[in-house]
Amino acid sequence: MITFASCFVRCEATVTSVPIDPLKATFWIWVEYRRQKPEPVLMQAETAHPADALRRPERNDPAFLAKIAAEQKIEPQDEMPDDYRKHLVRQISQHAHSEIVGMLPEGGWITRAPSLKRKEVLLAKVQDEGGHGLYLYAAAETLGVSRQSLLDALHSGRAKYSSIFNYATETWADIGMIGWLVDGAAIMNQVPLCRCSYGPYARAMIRICKEESFHQRQGFDIVRSLVEGTTEQKAMAQASFERWWWPTLMMFGPHDSDSVHTQASDWGIKRLSNDELRQRFVDVTVPQAAYLGLTIPDPALCWNAERGHYDFGPLDWDEFWRVVKGGGPCNEARLSARVTAFENGAWVREAAAEHARKRKFERAAKPAEKIAA
Amino acid sequence: MAATTLVFGVLPQADALRLADTCLLWAHRLSEWCGHGPAIEEDIALTNTALDAIGQARALYQAVALARGDGSSEDTLAYFRDPDEFCNLSIAAVANGDYAQTVLRSLYLSAWFISVWEGFAHTNAIELHRFAAESAKAARMCFRHASDWAVRFGDGTGESRARMERALLLLEPFVLELLDAELTGSPAQSRSGSFRQRIDACFAQATLSPLSVGSSRGSSAAERRALLTEMQSLARLHPTARW
Amino acid sequence: MSQVHDQNSGNDWPLFEVFVRSKQGLDHKHVGSLHAADDTHAISLARDVYTRRQEGVSIWVVPAASITASAPEQKSDNFDPMANKIYRHPTFYDIPDEIGHM
Ligand SMILES: [Fe+2]
Ligand SMILES: [Fe+2]
Numbered sequence: 001m002i003t004f005a006s007c008f009v010r011c012e013a014t015v016t017s018v019p020i021d022p023l024k025a026t027f028w029i030w031v032e033y034r035r036q037k038p039e040p041v042l043m044q045a046e047t048a049h050p051a052d053a054l055r056r057p058e059r060n061d062p063a064f065l066a067k068i069a070a071e072q073k074i075e076p077q078d079e080m081p082d083d084y085r086k087h088l089v090r091q092i093s094q095h096a097h098s099e100i101v102g103m104l105p106e107g108g109w110i111t112r113a114p115s116l117k118r119k120e121v122l123l124a125k126v127q128d129e130g131g132h133g134l135y136l137y138a139a140a141e142t143l144g145v146s147r148q149s150l151l152d153a154l155h156s157g158r159a160k161y162s163s164i165f166n167y168a169t170e171t172w173a174d175i176g177m178i179g180w181l182v183d184g185a186a187i188m189n190q191v192p193l194c195r196c197s198y199g200p201y202a203r204a205m206i207r208i209c210k211e212e213s214f215h216q217r218q219g220f221d222i223v224r225s226l227v228e229g230t231t232e233q234k235a236m237a238q239a240s241f242e243r244w245w246w247p248t249l250m251m252f253g254p255h256d257s258d259s260v261h262t263q264a265s266d267w268g269i270k271r272l273s274n275d276e277l278r279q280r281f282v283d284v285t286v287p288q289a290a291y292l293g294l295t296i297p298d299p300a301l302c303w304n305a306e307r308g309h310y311d312f313g314p315l316d317w318d319e320f321w322r323v324v325k326g327g328g329p330c331n332e333a334r335l336s337a338r339v340t341a342f343e344n345g346a347w348v349r350e351a352a353a354e355h356a357r358k359r360k361f362e363r364a365a366k367p368a369e370k371i372a373a
Numbered sequence: 374m375a376a377t378t379l380v381f382g383v384l385p386q387a388d389a390l391r392l393a394d395t396c397l398l399w400a401h402r403l404s405e406w407c408g409h410g411p412a413i414e415e416d417i418a419l420t421n422t423a424l425d426a427i428g429q430a431r432a433l434y435q436a437v438a439l440a441r442g443d444g445s446s447e448d449t450l451a452y453f454r455d456p457d458e459f460c461n462l463s464i465a466a467v468a469n470g471d472y473a474q475t476v477l478r479s480l481y482l483s484a485w486f487i488s489v490w491e492g493f494a495h496t497n498a499i500e501l502h503r504f505a506a507e508s509a510k511a512a513r514m515c516f517r518h519a520s521d522w523a524v525r526f527g528d529g530t531g532e533s534r535a536r537m538e539r540a541l542l543l544l545e546p547f548v549l550e551l552l553d554a555e556l557t558g559s560p561a562q563s564r565s566g567s568f569r570q571r572i573d574a575c576f577a578q579a580t581l582s583p584l585s586v587g588s589s590r591g592s593s594a595a596e597r598r599a600l601l602t603e604m605q606s607l608a609r610l611h612p613t614a615r616w
Numbered sequence: 617m618s619q620v621h622d623q624n625s626g627n628d629w630p631l632f633e634v635f636v637r638s639k640q641g642l643d644h645k646h647v648g649s650l651h652a653a654d655d656t657h658a659i660s661l662a663r664d665v666y667t668r669r670q671e672g673v674s675i676w677v678v679p680a681a682s683i684t685a686s687a688p689e690q691k692s693d694n695f696d697p698m699a700n701k702i703y704r705h706p707t708f709y710d711i712p713d714e715i716g717h718m
Contacts, residue, residue, distance in 0.1 A: 100413060111603055111604055114611070114616040116448060123404055127417055130420070230613060233614055337408070344411065348411035348412070355525040355654075359654060
């Protein structure tokens with residue numbers, strides 16, 4: 001238990017420890033932090049959630065935590081602490097936004113894919129990401145927020161999405177790197193979420209992980225054909241690898257010691273820490289890169305027999321925070337592409353809604369005919 | 374290359390290429406919507422049509438390459454022919470415009486493809502028969518999707534109706550070709566009958582006036598040139614590369 | 617089921633729950649939800665969104681607002697009394713060995 005708990009101690013945060021089940025000698029550490037600005041979406045969720053009539057347990061409610069410790073799923077209508085609900089809305093919607101924004105860097109290469117086979121595969125892959133976004137928005141909606149309000153938060157810049165999609169796809173090799181590295185890292189993050197405590201999220205993740213299985217392979221396959229190709233193709237692959245390696249490692253988030261932590265572990269939402277996941281990713285990817293003959297742009301990278309893991313050099317956290325805060329190469333382009341698509345689509349959505357209203361009205365006006373039919 | 378080479382044993386090469394090029398360029402236009410559609414659900418629906426069209430283009434190019442037997446491949450046909458060697462229906466290359474134009478083009482092309490694929494229902498060439506039957510299913514799905522939207526737009530809001538009417542005007546110069554395009558083994562007359570029937574039924578439901586066919590023929594050669602410059606850019610930069 | 621309490625502007629497509637029969641002979645199973653303008657639209661989108669890998673042979677869509685769910689706070693009142701009706705289960709009865717399978 002001590003090692004379990006100790007990995008959740010975060011600096012720059014108040015740490016409180018509360019015993020919940022003395023029999024099992026279970027302790028949990030509660031890291032409290034204040035968000036810099038209120039998030040309207042979450043406040044909406046708080047006031048509008050479906051379980052208004054229900055008892056809303058405290059965040060450290062022993063019965064709730066015991067249920068989670070017993071691996072029982074929480075379903076939309078079950079009682080849950082407000083903070084649990086808020087945390088989920090934030091996490092699931094950020095995840096959904098990432099899938100949708102994530103369509104853009106790859107989507108830009110569909111029209112230029114260098115062979116018909118690659119074009120077809122990439123199109124199917126990017127389409128899958130749209131599907132993932134949908135599954136996730138739907139999971140978030142079970143918590144009492146509308147997709148519309150989540151999209152508003154994205155479009156107004158209040159909501160975040162994975163920073164990795166703020167990097168540019170400069171060459172075709174980048175499409176390979178995204179599949180191999182970025183989807184690879186995402187899968188590493190997502191597989192544990194299939195067991196997360198919130199039922200609709202876990203079920204969405206199971207579906208997503210099933211679909212993801214070809215994404216990483218198609219990326220690896222692209223990179224492989226490049227390193228086995230012409231001198232220019234090889235150079236393209238190495239240069240692209242160098243661009244994507246560090247940003248991919250940053251996808252796992254800040255160091256455990258620096259991450260603001262919202263007891264997601266105790267709630268059964270996050271099962272492995274950022275650094276654990278990052279280490280896993282490095283450990284499985286280094287041999288793959290070696291197979292491909294790609295050089296990892298990290299002089300500090302070496303096998304540590306004692307730890308049984310690869311050691312790797314420090315990440316550039318200044319860059320990490322700069323991109324998170326909107327200073328990445330493509331932050332503006334990505335967001336404006338989403339906003340434009342949404343605004344240009346307004347009349348389409350309106351027309352469909354209006355037509356549906358007319359049809360409903362017509363049908364209501366002719367009930368006898370309907371029965372006769 | 375012999376001009377008489379038959380694809381699938383029965384189809385003149387020029388016809389096969391016309392179908393393949395039309396599929397490919399249309400798929401290209403549809404794929405431009407990926408990530409930019411009016412709703413995520415629609416992105417996925419458009420992409421499904423694009424995937425079907427690319428699949429059909431590939432099958433046809435492969436069959437052409439096989440019939441030629443001269444070392445050409447689906448990719449040499451798609452990436453290394455010059456724009457004026459393409460023989461697509463003009464409407465396929467027209468730039469997307471707004472969603473009404475995209476929907477109308479899909480409506481026209483899917484209705485045309487239904488008439489083409491169904492026209493091969495009685496062919497003795499087994500491969501072509503199988504391919505056409507599969508393609509007809511996809512075309513009917515696309516037609517249903519496009520026709521649902523045409524009805525929503527025609528009978529939706531004032532704005533959607535105005536946009537639909539504008540789309541009808543913009544695409545009118547490309548309709549004639551849909552009616553009289555020659556394909557061996559599939560008489561234009563019976564195809565145009567099936568085409569008109571579908572379109573008129575849809576327009577009636579959409580409360581739009583019946584299909585009007587002008588006498589002029591529009592050209593999308595410039596748009597095709599731009600499209601292919603983009604599509605072929607990377608492949609032509611590395612002519613010896615394999616991907 | 618999903619419940620959305622936000623004020624919709626009126627032009628947001630309503631939410632539909634999607635059920636898919638994965639194979640002839642099996643029940644329709646809830647697979648997720650989506651937004652659509654009406655039922656026809658919902659069916660067509662469900663096909664694109666939820667059966668891209670041939671996951672189904674039949675689709676149902678139901679407006680999420682039409683679903684009435686049992687009250688969660690009555691979960692134990694509703695379902696706990698069933699737990700003590702053990703005579704409903706075949707294992708409640710002893711069948712002599714000589715009889716064999718029944
Ligand atoms: Fe995904
Ligand atoms: Fe993916």
